Amino acid sequence: MSHFSKQTILLLAAILTFSMYACKPKNTSSAVSGDAAIKAYVPPGKYDEFYNFLSGGFSGQMSVYGLPSGRLFRVIPVFSVDPEKGYGYSEETKPMLNTSHGFIPWDDLHHTELSQTNGEIDGRWIFGNANNTPRVARIDLTSFRTAEIIELPNSAGNHSSPFTTENSEYVVAGTRFSVPVDYVNGDVPINTYKQNFKGTISFISVSKEGAMNIAFQLLLPGVNFDLSHSGKGPSSGWFFFSCYNSEQANSLLEVNASQRDKDFIMAVNWKKAEEYLKAGKGVKQKVRYAHNTYDENTHTAKSEILEEVTILDAVALKDICYMIPCPKSPHGCDVDPSGEYIVGSGKLAALIPVFAFSKLQKAIADKAFEGEYEGIPVIKYEAALYGEVKKPGLGPLHTEFDGKGNAYTSFFVSSEIVKWNIKDLKVLDRAPTFYSIGHLCIPGGDTKKPNPKYVIGYNKITKDRYLPTGPELAQSAQIYDISGDKMQLINDFPTIGEPHYAQAVSADLIMKNSRKIYKIEENKNAYVTKGEKESKVVREGNKVHVYMTSIRSHFSPDNIEGVAVGDEVYFHVTNLEQDWDVPHGFAVKGAPTAELLIMPGETQTLKWVPEKTGIYPIYCTDFCSALHQEMQGYVRVSPKGSKVPISFSLGKNSTDPAEVEKK
Numbered sequence: 135m136s137h138f139s140k141q142t143i144l145l146l147a148a149i150l151t152f153s154m155y156a157c158k159p160k161n162t163s164s165a166v167s168g169d170a171a172i173k174a175y176v177p178p179g180k181y182d183e184f185y186n187f188l189s190g191g192f193s194g195q196m197s198v199y200g201l202p203s204g205r206l207f208r209v210i211p212v213f214s215v216d217p218e219k220g221y222g223y224s225e226e227t228k229p230m231l232n233t234s235h236g237f238i239p240w241d242d243l244h245h246t247e248l249s250q251t252n253g254e255i256d257g258r259w260i261f262g263n264a265n266n267t268p269r270v271a272r273i274d275l276t277s278f279r280t281a282e283i284i285e286l287p288n289s290a291g292n293h294s295s296p297f298t299t300e301n302s303e304y305v306v307a308g309t310r311f312s313v314p315v316d317y318v319n320g321d322v323p324i325n326t327y328k329q330n331f332k333g334t335i336s337f338i339s340v341s342k343e344g345a346m347n348i349a350f351q352l353l354l355p356g357v358n359f360d361l362s363h364s365g366k367g368p369s370s371g372w373f374f375f376s377c378y379n380s381e382q383a384n385s386l387l388e389v390n391a392s393q394r395d396k397d398f399i400m401a402v403n404w405k406k407a408e409e410y411l412k413a414g415k416g417v418k419q420k421v422r423y424a425h426n427t428y429d430e431n432t433h434t435a436k437s438e439i440l441e442e443v444t445i446l447d448a449v450a451l452k453d454i455c456y457m458i459p460c461p462k463s464p465h466g467c468d469v470d471p472s473g474e475y476i477v478g479s480g481k482l483a484a485l486i487p488v489f490a491f492s493k494l495q496k497a498i499a500d501k502a503f504e505g506e507y508e509g510i511p512v513i514k515y516e517a518a519l520y521g522e523v524k525k526p527g528l529g530p531l532h533t534e535f536d537g538k539g540n541a542y543t544s545f546f547v548s549s550e551i552v553k554w555n556i557k558d559l560k561v562l563d564r565a566p567t568f569y570s571i572g573h574l575c576i577p578g579g580d581t582k583k584p585n586p587k588y589v590i591g592y593n594k595i596t597k598d599r600y601l602p603t604g605p606e607l608a609q610s611a612q613i614y615d616i617s618g619d620k621m622q623l624i625n626d627f628p629t630i631g632e633p634h635y636a637q638a639v640s641a642d643l644i645m646k647n648s649r650k651i652y653k654i655e656e657n658k659n660a661y662v663t664k665g666e667k668e669s670k671v672v673r674e675g676n677k678v679h680v681y682m683t684s685i686r687s688h689f690s691p692d693n694i695e696g697v698a699v700g701d702e703v704y705f706h707v708t709n710l711e712q713d714w715d716v717p718h719g720f721a722v723k724g725a726p727t728a729e730l731l732i733m734p735g736e737t738q739t740l741k742w743v744p745e746k747t748g749i750y751p752i753y754c755t756d757f758c759s760a761l762h763q764e765m766q767g768y769v770r771v772s773p774k775g776s777k778v779p780i781s782f783s784l785g786k787n788s789t790d791p792a793e794v795e796k797k
């Protein structure tokens with residue numbers, strides 16, 4: 135027996151002893167009991183079973199954790215600049231954050247959704263939504279980098295997004311705030327909401343290679359679209375959206391949007407919408423929105439402004455959309471793995487309505503309507519209802535599925551996860567959360583094939599769970615083992631920003647495709663330097679291009695002279711390493727931006743406009759070798775109009791000794 139494994143066993147024994155003493159769940163600190171600690175324990179050097187991709191909420195990022203350990207592996211910058219990685223600061227990545235409103239360094243990322251093939255997670259991409267300035271991002275899961283961002287015109291508060299169809303044919307984006315559509319009657323009194331404000335839902339097509347394009351937008355009554363999920367199996371070709379504020383209030387919504395007993399789940403027949411599109415029923419509208427793409431070969435993003443979308447009027451084209459009444463301001467809108475059951479969750483409700491797709495179809499065929507809402511047919515509640523889960527808890531929000539006939543619903547108000555059976559609608563188990571759970575996730579829990587080992591709750595309030603850190607505490611995630619009949623809390627971990635939706639996937643689906651390096655010979659960056667001999671400094675007017683390389687443990691060149699105050703200096707740094715996990719960083723004193731973090735074989739550019747004369751050190755910011763601290767250099771900045779010529783060197787003095795004498 136090795137020394138290592140003896141240690142491990144001792145540690146496990148200690149954990150067990152501790153957890154035996156702690157098995158009386160009197161309060162939150164003793165809520166973990168029995169063999170819980172061992173179930174969550176991943177020994178040093180061992181991999182986790184699952185990747186867990188969490189939305190970062192108001193951080194604008196996405197974070198990647200291991201399950202069941204709760205270890206944080208990576209924060210993926212998406213809609214916000216990230217000084218750790220230089221994202222949004224390097225010249226190459228700045229275009230990713232361009233919008234029709236200009237460069238936006240922040241957004242609020244709410245939901246994550248893994249791409250699917252045949253209704254199962256395929257491990258290629260993960261999508262994220264920007265809630266504030268409406269956008270959808272696609273992250274490449276080979277590099278864990280944001281590959282593409284598309285802006286959504288005619289939208290505000292892109293909340294019911296970025297949910298996908300079974301083959302990721304479409305990613306949807308429904309507007310939370312209805313607004314007058316862009317460039318058309320935008321300057322109107324706010325109290326003309328009922329006349330002028332409209333809702334839209336964008337269907338973003340995703341090509342086999344991942345390229346996103348707004349295929350069409352549905353023009354809808356002015357309500358708030360909240361969440362959505364696509365149909366599957368028998369309900370393929372349909373999408374379901376929860377909507378609230380059917381009162382069409384524009385002030386004090388907490389009261390005014392809670393007047394009606396029921397709002398709606400809207401069923402969208404997107405196959406029908408496609409038919410109308412093909413038949414030329416779409417109307418082209420002038421808009422402006424950005425489409426940004428990151429090229430893995432040039433390591434450079436580009437941003438285009440597009441000027442047209444196609445609108446389908448869902449009120450005029452009668453058989454695309456149907457409203458199903460749903461009690462008490464519905465939030466979550468979830469479809470079970472069979473595709474037959476649609477679960478609505480009224481935020482203020484004390485029951486969970488479950489609708490049946492087959493009954494919905496029959497209701498449409500029989501025209502079992504109770505009337506229209508703003509021109510959209512409203513199906514009779516009972517005609518689409520399969521049944522109600524009675525007394526499940528208070529404030530149901532979201533539901534995930536285990537693929538074994540059970541549903542798990544989060545309850546914000548009563549702070550719990552409740553397990554219930556989809557067929558008989560009976561409550562089977564309940565587990566407290568600490569506290570005020572929002573979303574929850576089972577690996578694959580919104581797909582045809584869940585992998586039901588854990589359910590993870592994402593909590594809004596942490597209170598007494600962690601060491602206090604001033605007025606703000608980290609939000610938390612909690613992992614429950616669901617392999618048995620009863621849920622068992624086994625671990626919790628703090629999160630980045632505020633987690634909303636999260637998705638998890640078996641690690642083996644992702645890790646086998648993970649990129650290790652960028653091949654230097656395939657680097658097509660316009661300013662690449664493929665070897666030290668090619669490193670140079672070139673002046674073009676007031677622009678100075680530094681073609682720099684980095685390799686353990688020096689930059690080439692590391693002495694630069696001839697830069698003048700007011701020059702635009704571009705450090706194009708190519709990392710020559712061809713070895714996994716050896717990035718180099720780059721920083722220059724006084725640069726009012728973040729560093730660069732350059733992956734092996736990659737080129738990234740930092741722009742710097744020196745404002746004062748002097749000597750400016752540069753150094754590597756990422757500890758790369760025993761002599762990392764020696765990885766440095768100097769840039770001399772002379773007054774504007776100085777005659778000091780551009781010179782650069784490595785391992786020798788760049789300045790002509792004669793000039794030194796003169797001083």
Ligand SMILES: [Cu+2]
Pocket residue numbers: 686687717718719754755756757758759762765
């Ligand atoms: Cu270094």
